[in-house]
Amino acid sequence: MSKEITYTVSIYTENNIGLLNRVSAIFQRRHINIESINSSISEIENVTKWTILVIVTEEQMKKVIGQIEKQVEVIRAYYHTDDEIIYQESCLFKMKSDLLFEAPQIQNLIKDHNARLVTVNKDFFVIEKSGRTEEIETLYQTLKTYGISQFTRAGRIAVSKERMEISKLLSLFNA
Amino acid sequence: MANQKNIKTQRLSGAEAIIKCLLAEGVDTIFGYPGGAIMPLYDKLYGYQNELKHVLTRHEQGATHAAQGYARISNKVGVVTATSGPGATNLVTGLADAQIDSTPMVCITGQVASHLLGTDAFQETDIVGISTPVTKWNHQITKAEDIPSVLAKAFYIAKSGRPGPVLIDITKDAQFEEFDFLYKKCNHIRSYVPVPETKSGSVKAAAELINNAKKPLIVWGQGVILGEAEAEFKAVIEKAGIPSAWTILGASALETSHNLNVGMVGMHGNYAPNKLTNECDVLIAVGMRFDDRVTGDLSRYAKQAKVIHFEIDSAEVNKNVKADVAVLGNVKDTLTQLLPELRATNHDAWLQEFKDLYQIELEKVINDDLKPKVAEITMAEVIEQINIQTNAKAAIVSDVGQHQMVACRYAKFKETKSNITSGGLGTMGFALPAAIGAKIAEPNREVVAIIGDGGYQMTIQELGTIFQTKTPVKIVVLNNEFLGMVRQWQQLFFDKRYASTEMVNPNFVKIAEGYSIEAKKVVKREDLAQAVEDMIKSKNAYFLEVMVGKENNVFPMIPTGASVSEIRLE
């Protein structure tokens, strides 16, 4: 049996209410946890792109992709390993403002980690960090020692190194 | 198209537009049940009774199964109408059944008015949400102007590629709203590829494997019937001389008596094709999906064989069994391409192995089923009488349980689309309404429903539909006073602890007579042949109850988790 690894699934769809239900049910039936999900417009007008992160075996991945592509309103689904894509994840940390005085090194940490101070007021400040999974994880572990009041991480977004010839595909379909 | 030019836009209500769409799709019969949210449609149906026949079933589940029976015997789309809320939720079992058995069906549900959506209004249910996993596609319409394009899409999706059920939910205000109607059939959706492209070289690769095979075995499924490829299929097997076995849904695509027809695969299939699945050198799957009831333990399924998979749904390829060669496409096309590539040959010695194993099954199982030495009537004897009396031309609509397996094992088929049963979902209660739908679709065919005493009572109210529509279906209840199939498992795997499987049954004859359906009960073997003859001779609906052995078991059997070659004869 092949081992479970992280795959980034990119799904191009007709923007249709209810389709997300249909697609998430495919993962749910096989007890596959969706680690993150992002929905946005794509490079093509009226075509939505979903980016879904899952940890599965390649064998499972292929079967799931087949079942996703079969849905009427899915134009195309791809899966990629981390090396095959350029991706970013981003997150927000909310922390108590007192920390800026009690632990001024946090300011340096923000710089060193290529993070950004989004806002500061007298009660709290917010740090934003974008990057690869490990970078976010490292910053999280570092800041945790100071006490994080709130943390949230957005779904991964990714573009593939190879071409995903959706426009070409659509022109074929339209022909 | 010329006649399309003549269709000018017409000012119509959404409800009337629905009817115009159905008529444009060639629909002449729908199955359904009215209620508040679908009343505008029913009101308009009143004015179209000559063009569009509405069959009032006694339960919405019955409407779905009737539509399935209608579709399965005719390859046409079955159409169902129901109201919102409970009307809509009652469709779920039929939708799930049609989804797993690839049956083309369009269900139209009424929905509360659009301004009430999401407010927990009276009889509001999120039927689009509920039906998502059991439909090929579904959609809610809140504006009348969307009705033509969405219904056109619904029919196209239901029928094209691997068929399936579609549900369209239409709010009440959209049914009342007037708009300028124009219908255009759908034959293309840009994100949807109903029939995948056949990869160049795949047919040749398949032919090469087949031509070099010493022990090829074909297992065909419903794809042959849905693809209307019966003739192409027969030409292929005859030219290459390949023993061919069928899944339960593939039954009747090739006549039972054909020399190369080696029987049914799967849990209660025939001995030879199951055993020899693990001895063939090339396994050729044609329009089937390697259901677990067919394969038994996958890790010990045909491991010695090269596998060729002819399939229209690419998601089925490599899902359960890894294919060495996948030939995507409609089997009608791919088998046509395959035929000239095949070397004409026969595999007589290999075929003989099937015949030898058949002899074993005959001695150990079939003789006892067909010529029992005990007083009690067996289910197989009844099926055999039906074969005789109908000259094996009937469409057999079976329910779920022991009688289903016996019907599939012993019914003889001469015509395609003659085995209508709930294979994938195993829905008790399927047969009675499905038989009604089948008979309505094909009034010239003899339609015989074979049902257990348990399943019969799940949709027994459809006798009312038969009564009202005077549909001359033949109903055979094989009464063992048990939920037989579950009892068999209790006997074999749960120490004979018959928990809640014994049935205390009502007087079925009286019930049928209450609906003015001629009815008879047979207890003794000597009365059986005459009773079946009387039933088949009758021009009307007919109910026949046959008391059969209470604790008979269906064999052969592949126990759950066992390999196909571990099939048991006793």
Ligand SMILES: Cc1ncc(C[n+]2csc(CCOP(=O)(O)OP(=O)(O)O)c2C)c(N)n1
């Ligand atoms: C709706 C539904 N409920 C439960 C089952 C489980 N089940 C499968 S076979 C069976 C027994 C069927 O009994 P009967 O209809 O009398 O037929 P027999 O097996 O005796 O021929 C049951 C309960 C089912 N398949 N469908």
